Amino acid sequence: MSEKRKRPTLQDVADRVGVTKMTVSRYLKKPEQVSSVLQEKIQGALDELGYIPNKVPDILSSSKSHAIGVLVPSLTNQVFAELIRGFESVTEPAGYQTMLAHYGYSQSAEEARIATLLGYNVDGLILSESFHTERVRRMIKTAGVPVIEVMDSISPAIEQAIGFDNEAAAFAMTELMIERGHRNTVYFAARMDARTRLKIQGYERAMRKHGLEPFSLQTEQASSFTRGALLLRQALEQHKDLDGIFCTNDDLAVGAFYECQRQGIAVPQQIGIAGFHGHDIVSAMVPRLATVVTPREEMGRLAAENLLARLQGKPVNRSVIDLPFRLEPGESLRSAS
Amino acid sequence: MSEKRKRPTLQDVADRVGVTKMTVSRYLKKPEQVSSVLQEKIQGALDELGYIPNKVPDILSSSKSHAIGVLVPSLTNQVFAELIRGFESVTEPAGYQTMLAHYGYSQSAEEARIATLLGYNVDGLILSESFHTERVRRMIKTAGVPVIEVMDSISPAIEQAIGFDNEAAAFAMTELMIERGHRNTVYFAARMDARTRLKIQGYERAMRKHGLEPFSLQTEQASSFTRGALLLRQALEQHKDLDGIFCTNDDLAVGAFYECQRQGIAVPQQIGIAGFHGHDIVSAMVPRLATVVTPREEMGRLAAENLLARLQGKPVNRSVIDLPFRLEPGESLRSAS
DNA sequence: GGCGTCTCTGTTACGCGTAACATCATACCG
DNA sequence: CGGTATGATGTTACGCGTAACAGAGACGCC
Incomplete structure (x- = not known):
């Protein structure tokens, strides 16, 4: 019973039928090229042995793996789950397998993950970051695989970027808050990555434009959520006149809102709250929170479509695709005056 | 400029140094086995050419890919993101790459994904389901890779299961609700998968034990969140005496709670609410919602540790590992009388 | 009957990193 | 100095699916 039975190969199937493995291989790819007598016999042998196709030899000789490497900073962040969902809604029907890796917002980890993915001969890469080390750029160039950067419409891209304008989005929301009378708005940031810095820039630009002093935590x-609550307590201590908070993402905003509830602070009368991304929760809760709705799934879809096009040899037509965002005022900002 | 420069191979590096590729291969694995003169030269050539290690030939000849296939029903469900985080916290330091696939709760899709993953010669599989088609069982047996099923401590496992007892967890929470005076509790279910059915069984068993009539939507x-709100509206129409809802996961519970807020229904005085899993949000919100806290990350970690042990040839010591869950009463149930 | 054409199957070679074994030079020993 | 141990490098073969080409038989057409 314990003979280590090896997984059957094409040769095993061929031997059982009495043909060469080439004929079996043909049957698997284009059954009509094989005589009908053999078709049946081969199918029978495949079933009996439980043959499982092995992609590895073909990857070795053709250097095409039909797998795409997707790098995200974090999986538990809902934004990236939705991005991946959009991406796979295109790649999966096209027969591409996703190799997912995450790097915890660390550039050196990103570098290592890219090397690993290229070691499996992925046909293409999706990166969720717009700033990369020289080594990363070099590896990608050497490997010669198409790359798309998502999440920000930053130029210049390595090859192609698909995202939205984080700076402009933060600027627009900040202006909306000011317009609604939240002039002493504090920015809540976490995980200081490149995108967060862009958002802070947008926030600061809007504040300064209106003669206000930016203040970010x-x-x-x-x-x-918990972190949002903590930041709110911290902000109340440090900034007595606080009348608004703009959070780098919805989680912080929701957490900050709950802390307001606990402290008996009226939203939006005393403090206005805005988040970022437009996840389901901010529109489900009472009150609905203001947020910047970003195109997560569409980014994923477009990235997939463009990558597949390039795998078919089509050239990059637009090196930077800037998708629109949308301001959702919700009920957590004061009424327009 | 457009000469299609191929990615450098070990041979290219070796040629540049004037040795055979075997020497370069040795340098990469055990540098001390190569003379110090060559060490420098080889490193220089590696850097110059930007050599990227290629795992595929080795996978072909050794059938070891150092990749593990992880199958989850959905990525946007936070539960699985946390499971994967726990899993990778062990596999990543051990040098294993995760190949993630999801199947949208469809058995035929699961079958197809498993075949794809085995096509890449993954060294092991993690499945998030405890019920499988005969073909799936056969494929796994034929491929001869170790498999662990997570999310439920169901026996018999294909080989090994690591999870918790969904039926008992639902039973326990239902009893707690009854004890707290929510005797007309309705169960809210979504995505009718095997685990949901087990939870419903636990709920029904508890209700019947106390002479109550189970009722599930x-x-x-x-x-x-949105779905939870919809279900609440539906429940209020169909069940006038409703004084409690127990949701198959936290999202539904949170959504239902917000709908109560909108309708001016007092929680927990009029309706008690309980969720399932214990995500961050239910303990951050006001009031904190009752929930069953499940060991998502630990399941992932344990699954990884056990799988790695088996890849090193250790036998399965416990075929079913039943992890504890915990009832968190929160503030969304009436006080103990 | 001879020739081209078509259909089906077989043959050969390829991709590239590494385990296992072979070889060679040097060092060390009694 | 013969013999053996040691270290460094080279040689060979392997894994397995598939592209490209080759061959064989059947058929049709003039």
């Missing part, structure tokens, strides 16, 4: 920790 | 849709 930053933490290296990951964002979470 | 089910939808094939994915669960979400």
Whole structure:
């Protein structure tokens, strides 16, 4: 019973039928090229042995793996789950397998993950970051695989970027808050990555434009509901006149809102709250929170479509695709005056 | 410029140094086995050419890919993101790459994904389901890779299961609700998978034990905050005496709670609410919701540790590992009388 | 009957990193 | 100095699916 039975190969199937493995291989790819007598016999042998196709030899000789490497900073962040869902809605029907890796917002980890993915001969790469080390750029160039950067419409891209304008989005929301009378708005940031810095820039630009003093609270920790509550308590201590908070993502905003509830602070009368991304929760809760709705799934879909096109040899037509965002005022900002 | 420069191979590096590729291969694995003169030269050539290690030939000849296939029904469900985080916290330091695939709760899709993953010669599989088609069982047996099923401590496992007892967890929470005076509790279910059915069984067993009539609302849709609100409206129409709802996961519970807020229904005085899993949000919100806290990350970690042990040839010591869950009463149930 | 054409199957070679074994030079020993 | 141990490098073969080409038989056409 314990003979280590090896997984059957094409040769095993061929031997059983009495043909060469080439004929079996043909049957698997284009059954009509094989005589009908053999078709049946081969299918029978495949079933009996339980043959499982092995892609590895073909990857070795053709260097095409039909797998795409997707790098995200974090999986527990809903944004990236939705991005991946959009991406796979295109790649999966096209027969591409996703190799997912995450790097915890660390550039050196990103570098290592890219090397690993290229070691499996992925046909293409999706990166969720717009700033990369020289080594990363070099590896990608050497490997010669198409790459798309998502999440930000930053130029110049390595080859192609698909995203939205984080700076402009933060600027627009900040202006909306000011317009609604939240002039002493504090920015809540977590996980200081490149995108967060862009958002802070947008926030600061809007504040300064209106003659206001920007003030941001930053933490290296990951964002979470709990973190939002902590930041709110911290902000109340440091900034007595506080009348608004703009959070780098919805989690912080939701957490901050709950803390307001606990402290008996009226939202939006005393403090206005805005988040970022437009996840399901901010529109489900009472009150609905203001947020910047970003095109997560569409980014994923477009990235997949463009990558597949390039795998078919089509050239990059637009090196930067800037998708629109949308301001959702919700009920957590004061009424327009 | 457009000469299609191929990715450098070990041979290219070797040629540049004037040795055979075997020497370069040795340098990469055990540098001390190569003379110090060559060490420098080889490193220089590696850097110059930007050599990227290629795992595929080795996978072909050794059938070891150092990759593990992880199958989850859905990525946007936070539960699985946390499971994967726990899993990778062990596999990543051990040098294993995760190949993630999801199957949208469809058995035929699961079958196809498993075949694809085995096509890449993954060294092991993690499945998030405890019920499988005969073909799936056969494929796994034929491929001869170790498999671990997570999310439920169901026996018999294909080989090994690591999870918790969904039926008992639902039973326990239902009893707690009854004890707290929520005797007309309705069960909210979504995505009718095997685990949901087990939870419903636990709920029904508890209700019947106390002479109460079970009543569950089910939808094939994915669960979400919005869905929880819809189900609450539906429940109020169909069940006038309703004084409690127990949701198959936290998302539904949170959504149902917000709908109570909108309708001016007092929680927990009029309706008690309980969720399932213990995500961050239910303990951050006001009031904190009752929930069953499940060991998501630990399941992932344990699954990884056990799988790695088996890849090193250790036998399965416990075929079913039953992890504890914990009832968190929160503030959304009436006080103990 | 001879020739081209078509259909089906077989043959050969390829991709590339590494285990296992072979070889060679040097060092060390009694 | 013969013999053996040691270290460094080279040689060979392997894994397995598939592209490209080759061959064989059947058929049709003039």
